[in-house]
Amino acid sequence: MQIAGNPCFVCSQTIGLMRDGAGCLRCQRVFHRSCLTEQVCPNCGESLLPTDTVHETRVHPTGPAGIGGWMILPAIGFVLGPIVSFVSLVRGVTLFSAVKAAGYGGIYALDLLLEAGLLAFGLYVVRRFFDKKRDAPPLIVRFFVVSLGATAAFLVVALLTGAEIFAVETQKQLAREAIGAAIWIPYFKKSKRVEATFVN
Numbered sequence: 483m484q485i486a487g488n489p490c491f492v493c494s495q496t497i498g499l500m501r502d503g504a505g506c507l508r509c510q511r512v513f514h515r516s517c518l519t520e521q522v523c524p525n526c527g528e529s530l531l532p533t534d535t536v537h538e539t540r541v542h543p544t545g546p547a548g549i550g551g552w553m554i555l556p557a558i559g560f561v562l563g564p565i566v567s568f569v570s571l572v573r574g575v576t577l578f579s580a581v582k583a584a585g586y587g588g589i590y591a592l593d594l595l596l597e598a599g600l601l602a603f604g605l606y607v608v609r610r611f612f613d614k615k616r617d618a619p620p621l622i623v624r625f626f627v628v629s630l631g632a633t634a635a636f637l638v639v640a641l642l643t644g645a646e647i648f649a650v651e652t653q654k655q656l657a658r659e660a661i662g663a664a665i666w667i668p669y670f671k672k673s674k675r676v677e678a679t680f681v682n
Contacts, residue, residue, distance in 0.1 A: 485512045491525060492517035504530045509547070509681055526681040547678035549612075556622070556666055560608045567601045589645045596632050603628065618680045619670040626663040633659055 485503035489496055491511040497503040505512045506523035513524070521530045549557050574594050581590040607625045610618040633656045640648040670676055 488512045490514045490517055506530055509678075546675040548675075549614075549679065551675055552669065553673075553675055553679070556669075557611070560604075560611055564601060564605055564608060567597060567604065571597050571601060586645055586648070589640060589643055589648055592639065593636060593648065596636055600629055600632060614680050614682050616680050616682065619676050622670045623667050626659070626667055630656070630659050630663055 485505050486497055486499055488503075490503070490513050492513055495514070497512060497514055502514055502516070503512055504515055504518060504521070506526060506528050508528040509523060509526040511523060511525045513530075518524070518530070522528070523530055571594065574590075574597065578587070578590060578594070581587065603625060607618070607621045610621055633652060637649060637652040637656055640646075640652055
């Protein structure tokens with residue numbers, strides 16, 4: 483593992499001399515000794531090895547790690563999704579009186595409530611994702627499942643109450659969510675990048 487010349491994981495500054503740095507064999511991160519408060523990797527919690535031991539130890543690459551590769555796509559979605567949901571929710575609240583006057587107040591209130599709940603859950607998942615927490619991948623899978631379940635339940639309610647205008651849009655939304663879930667649930671369950679990234 484090369485320490486000198488690489489950026490410190492904590493401060494992002496280049497480590498000048500080998501003796502000024504420390505490294506973690508588990509997650510392959512390097513640090514300035516002065517940036518550490520204890521001899522434990524701040525990224526994965528593994529005990530850090532002395533510099534000479536790290537330098538002499540051959541390490542097999544752990545594979546891709548970090549928010550890169552295909553993981554860029556859900557990362558973009560996790561940034562834009564809550565923004566779009568929030569704007570949609572605010573717009574929906576402003577239209578509530580008109581929708582209620584048209585006779586769809588109850589189902590529209592349910593739609594807004596589900597959207598607000600998914601937004602809150604989504605914001606929590608996004609925070610765990612960007613903090614690279616170990617529980618982020620299973621939370622993302624749960625988010626997809628909950629979102630699909632909520633959308634399917636809303637579709638059933640829309641069909642039972644005769645609110646066809648809601649049912650048509652909900653069917654489209656359910657199809658989009660099902661495609662997304664079919665792609666990203668297996669990715670977050672099996673990807674080596676996911677396994678190597680979410681270690682905090």
